[in-house]
Amino acid sequence: MPDDPTASDDLFAQPPLETGAPKNAFPDSEMFAEAAYQIVHDELLLDGVARMNLATFCTTWVDDRARRLMNESIDKNIVDKDEYPQTAELERRCVRMLADLWHAPDPATTRGTSTTGSSEAAMLGGLAAKFRWRKRGGTGIPNFVCGPIQVVWEKFARYFDVDIRQVPLRGDRLTLHPDDIATHCDENTIMVVPTFGQTFTGLFEDVAGISQALDDLQARTGLDIPIHVDAASGGFLAPFAAPELVWDFRLPRVRSVNASGHKTGLAPLGAGWAIWRSADDLPEELIFDVDYLGGNMATCNLNFSRPGGQVVTSYYEFIRLGRVGYSRVQSAAYSVAQHLAAGIEKLGPFEIIHDGDPLRGIAAVSWTLPDDQPYNLYDLSDRLRTRGWLVAAYPLPADRGDETIMRALIRHGFSHDMADLLLTDIQRALAQLDTHPPTVPLDRAAAGGFTHNATPEVSTAALRHRLRA
Numbered sequence: 164m165p166d167d168p169t170a171s172d173d174l175f176a177q178p179p180l181e182t183g184a185p186k187n188a189f190p191d192s193e194m195f196a197e198a199a200y201q202i203v204h205d206e207l208l209l210d211g212v213a214r215m216n217l218a219t220f221c222t223t224w225v226d227d228r229a230r231r232l233m234n235e236s237i238d239k240n241i242v243d244k245d246e247y248p249q250t251a252e253l254e255r256r257c258v259r260m261l262a263d264l265w266h267a268p269d270p271a272t273t274r275g276t277s278t279t280g281s282s283e284a285a286m287l288g289g290l291a292a293k294f295r296w297r298k299r300g301g302t303g304i305p306n307f308v309c310g311p312i313q314v315v316w317e318k319f320a321r322y323f324d325v326d327i328r329q330v331p332l333r334g335d336r337l338t339l340h341p342d343d344i345a346t347h348c349d350e351n352t353i354m355v356v357p358t359f360g361q362t363f364t365g366l367f368e369d370v371a372g373i374s375q376a377l378d379d380l381q382a383r384t385g386l387d388i389p390i391h392v393d394a395a396s397g398g399f400l401a402p403f404a405a406p407e408l409v410w411d412f413r414l415p416r417v418r419s420v421n422a423s424g425h426k427t428g429l430a431p432l433g434a435g436w437a438i439w440r441s442a443d444d445l446p447e448e449l450i451f452d453v454d455y456l457g458g459n460m461a462t463c464n465l466n467f468s469r470p471g472g473q474v475v476t477s478y479y480e481f482i483r484l485g486r487v488g489y490s491r492v493q494s495a496a497y498s499v500a501q502h503l504a505a506g507i508e509k510l511g512p513f514e515i516i517h518d519g520d521p522l523r524g525i526a527a528v529s530w531t532l533p534d535d536q537p538y539n540l541y542d543l544s545d546r547l548r549t550r551g552w553l554v555a556a557y558p559l560p561a562d563r564g565d566e567t568i569m570r571a572l573i574r575h576g577f578s579h580d581m582a583d584l585l586l587t588d589i590q591r592a593l594a595q596l597d598t599h600p601p602t603v604p605l606d607r608a609a610a611g612g613f614t615h616n617a618t619p620e621v622s623t624a625a626l627r628h629r630l631r632a
């Protein structure tokens with residue numbers, strides 16, 4: 164183009180930017196890289212600002228060294244253990260470190276793997292439980308027992324043909340209660356899955372209580388049902404901010420744990436972990452042999468090729484911060500969450516469900532709004548969007564499904580000052596909604612809700628029934 168005297172050298176006067184980018188068919192011709200870059204870059208201006216996204220659990224702030232390591236690893240495939248032995252070695256170290264953090268009896272010999280996120284890790288944990296159940300002589304249709312869950316468990320149930328038994332919540336309870344477990348278990352129950360950091364509310368489920376209930380069940384009936392803890396966000400919080408909470412391998416019944424490195428683990432997007440209590444808890448059938456240099460790490464994944472940078476960066480965060488540093492970072496997040504909760508409570512109309520107490524849940528705040536207001540939380544969410552804040556509103560689970568809840572996740576990089584800016588904007592939004600109440604309050608569909616929860620109306624049991632019919 165520079166040789167063409169009639170052509171402009173201004174990027175925006177060149178054909179692709181002047182007339183529009185290809186959209187619906189694979190393009191015939193090429194364009195200058197700079198023009199293509201500009202088109203893509205500009206289109207993404209319409210995305211939300213990640214650090215103002217309080218709906219996400221995932222990392223939205225990474226330091227420059229982490230960015231550098233990600234960049235340096237961009238061409239390394241983690242599955243090539245032989246070609247990139249040191250990336251493989253860092254993964255093995257991370258597995259041992261997490262097994263140690265979560266009190267596995269022998270962190271040096273247990274098994275675990277990095278994954279793309281908690282979803283893959285949860286499915287691997289569930290598959291291991293299903294294989295162990297079958298090995299114990301299980302026949303019939305396997306099931307697992309849980310409370311209100313993240314959508315991954317609906318996926319696991321459907322993809323791998325396991326019945327999901329979601330315990331209905333009673334009264335004001337928002338978490339799975341130990342007293343309700345036993346009646347849902349039978350000889351085909353492959354595991355109970357407590358959520359350590361619910362997506363709905365941010366609350367921790369009582370893993371120790373559930374374990375005790377299963378001990379009692381075993382004493383009465385002989386049924387020995389293992390626990391898989393979905394610690395997607397709690398796994399990197401409680402060990403530092405509430406070490407006295409017993410939810411991990413200190414409970415012998417806990418056989419596997421999943422956690423998202425890319426949530427509270429502080430790694431960039433694409434990092435998860437599945438860790439088993441001991442090598443015996445991951446059945447051999449799930450392990451595939453790729454050439455590699457000794458050690459006990461399982462190569463057991465749903466994908467084959469995966470980027471290596473997430474593991475490299477995880478290792479960087481682990482050794483950079485250690486227990487002391489993670490404790491500081493997570494305590495700071497909890498302190499901002501508590502500050503935000505106090506501010507929201509002071510605004511008046513809300514009922515706080517989770518106030519950011521590290522003994523009760525993750526670094527988050529969740530609240531409801533009594534329905535005597537002329538607006539609802541979808542309206543508030545919508546108003547906050549005009550200032551760039553992304554704050555999720557969605558229905559509560561189970562028999563409180565007609566109520567709406569709002570939730571703000573407080574992550575590394577969300578400061579006290581940002582919380583104050585948000586509070587001012589919530590106050591401004593409320594004032595406007597009070598003086599100009601919507602004629603028709605928004606509903607979930609109109610608000611385009613962004614939720615990570617399993618939708619209770621899509622039940623796997625119902626689907627199974629439909630498929631069989």
Ligand SMILES: *Cc1c(COP(=O)(O)O)cnc(C)c1O
Binds near residue numbers: 282361393
């Ligand atoms: C986020 C989350 C998941 C899914 O994790 P990804 O890392 O996003 O795949 C599963 N369970 C819970 C409780 C979660 O919060």
